[in-house]
Amino acid sequence: SQTIHQWPATLVQPVGSPLSLECTVEGTSNPNLYWYRQAAGRGLQLLFYSVGIGQISSEVPQNLSASRPQDRQFILSSKKLLLSDSGFYLCAWSAVAGVWGEQFFGPGTRLTVL
Amino acid sequence: SQQGEEDPQALSIQEGENATMNCSYKTSINNLQWYRQNSGRGLVHLILIRSNEREKHSGRLRVTLDTSKKSSSLLITASRAADTASYFCATQNTPLVFGKGTRLSVIA
Numbered sequence: 001s002q003t004i005h006q007w008p009a010t011l012v013q014p015v016g017s018p019l020s021l022e023c024t025v026e027g028t029s030n031p032n033l034y035w036y037r038q039a040a041g042r043g044l045q046l047l048f049y050s051v052g053i054g055q056i057s058s059e060v061p062q063n064l065s066a067s068r069p070q071d072r073q074f075i076l077s078s079k080k081l082l083l084s085d086s087g088f089y090l091c092a093w094s095a096v097a098g099v100w101g102e103q104f105f106g107p108g109t110r111l112t113v114l
Numbered sequence: 115s116q117q118g119e120e121d122p123q124a125l126s127i128q129e130g131e132n133a134t135m136n137c138s139y140k141t142s143i144n145n146l147q148w149y150r151q152n153s154g155r156g157l158v159h160l161i162l163i164r165s166n167e168r169e170k171h172s173g174r175l176r177v178t179l180d181t182s183k184k185s186s187s188l189l190i191t192a193s194r195a196a197d198t199a200s201y202f203c204a205t206q207n208t209p210l211v212f213g214k215g216t217r218l219s220v221i222a
Binding site: 042 | 154155156157158159162202204210211212213215
């Protein structure tokens, strides 16, 4: 069966520090991968999605970046965090390339920038 | 990209009552999906309805889709306290875009 992992589960970082959040998927090949951010009491904002290794689409211009160094690994990074980067970050995958079907979400990372 | 908008933003009901949430969207879609999120957790897929379907059932869930009105509804029958969560619709074009959700509270 497929599983998706995210770490860390929680993170407290000072403004201006770097960020690296990691997401890995097991039990499937060539998944579509997604990063979302959810601010407190708000909906999900799609940040990045990837249909293959090295292929990243950005939905919202910001100080974040994403990389997909391996088929089932998706990394969210920042060189310098802002206060506004605080939120709940969710990684997700879907199995159907080209037809954007059911997504499976990881447990999330709670990021607090102080 | 387009966004589904859920209505109401918050809903509080007694256990055993039915809960109805609505979703509206702006452009044509291939399918529409409903997800559930427990507090502080990831989202869980509930049901997918295709653009050529009008109604779909899954257990206590009933979803309708009216493409002429660009709207969908999620009905949870005989609600339970464990149904307390946020519910999101996601319109499928390329890629999924989620609304802000309806926060459902079921009081025992």
